[in-house]
Amino acid sequence: MYIEQALKPKNEWWNYLxxxxxxxxxxxxxxxxxxxxxxxxKASDLQEFEAAAQNNFLGLGIDKNLYLILIIFSFAMGLLALFFAAKQLNRQSIKELTTSRNKIDWARIRFSFFLVIGMSSILFLISYFTESEIYTWNFKAVPFLILFLVSVLLLPLQTSFEEYLFRGYLMQGLGVITKNKWFPLLFTSVIFGLLHGLNPEVAKLGNVMMVFYIGTGLLLGIMTLMDDGMELALGFHAANNILAAILVTTDWSALQTDALFIDTSEPSAGLDIILPVLIQYPIIIFIMAKKYKWSGWKEKLFGKVKSDIVLNQ
Incomplete structure (x- = not known):
């Protein structure tokens, strides 16, 4: 059981704090x-530096690929700090943070990754052929090749940090503290959404974006609890962000890259934000549930954390 394996004699609330x-x-x-x-x-003076800081240092002329690497570096340091804290304070290995299986199931990560790549690519092609006027071809060989390598090799560090923080460290920690599963599921989903609420997309598109972010957090949390591990969530998140980096960019999103296409449409939010949560996400859950024969939904999502389970230390 994914949360139960975090039960250790010294895993008190202050360890997680x-x-x-x-x-x-x-x-x-x-x-x-x-x-x-x-x-x-890059800044010409302190005033320009302070102004740029309010916009995540965008607009200072930093190369887009270099900027992406610098952003990923901060998440990589967070991931290392997380592994250190889990090992030293919570006596947990990377495997225990990742899955309740005997070892990390890389086949699950690959399945989730390519499922998202396939579904998202089909949805993009539909959008492209029905609204081709909003897309501008932006291919530049050298910048795109660098972007592709950075995205495939380094961007999973960013997505893995978020998964290990929310679906791993926080979900297990809150489960250990509250002795139930519904609270960690809902709390981590809401916090995941609120932190993404700092992205410029929310300022441009409005609070309806929070439905998408919180819904995504809920999807990833359900995957983790039902599958007794985060492998599917790791694959999903990596595929989603890699495609977002290399396929389409805008001049107002948090992730501005040398992608293949530029979306030049006027920023707006409506059903296109809500429909993935209401239609695409349930389809993904259905496919995974069938493939991995999920059962015991009520117990796995809303049951008690069984503190009397004897675990190998």
């Missing part, structure tokens, strides 16, 4: 030093 502090230091203090240093060099 100190762990989150270590993760924050690695992610938001140590991890941002290269980005801040690069921005400081």
């Amino acid at each position: 100190f762990g989150l502090l270590i993760i924050f230091i690695g992610w938001q203090l140590v991890g941002v030093i290269p980005l801040i240093g690069t921005a400081f060099v």
Whole structure:
């Protein structure tokens, strides 16, 4: 059982509190030093630096691929800090954070990854052939090749950090503390959405984007609890963000890259934001449930965390 395996004699609430502090230091203090240093060099004066800081240092002329690498670096430091905190404070290995199986199931990660790649590619092609006027071809060989390599090789560090933080460390920790599963599922989904609420998309499109972000967090949480591991969530998140980086970009999104296409349409939000949550996500859950023969939905999503289980230490 995924949450139960986090039960350890010393896994009290303060272990997780100190762990989150270590993760924050690695992610938001140590991890941002290269980005801040690069921005400081690029800025002509302190006033321009302070103004750029309010927009995540966009607009300073930093190369888009370099900017992406610098952003990923902060998440990579957060991931290292998370693994350190889990090992030193919570006595958990990477395997225990990832899955309740005897070892990490890479086949599950691959299945989820290519399922999302396939579905998202089909949806993009439908959009492209029905609204081709909003897309501008943006292919530039060298920048795109660099972007592709950075996205495939490094971007999973960012998505893995978010999964290990929300579906791993926080979900297990809250399950251990509250002794139930519904609260960790809902809480991590809402916090996942609220943190993404800082993205510029929310300012442009409005609070309806929160339906998408919280819904995505809920989808990933359900995958993790029903499958007794985060492999499917890891594959989903990596595929989603890699495609977002290399396929379509805009001049107002959080992720601005040398993608294949530029979406030049006027920013707006409506059913296109809500429909994936209401239609695409249930289809994904249905496919995974059938493939992996999920059962015991009520117990796995809303049951108690059984603290009397004897686990191998």
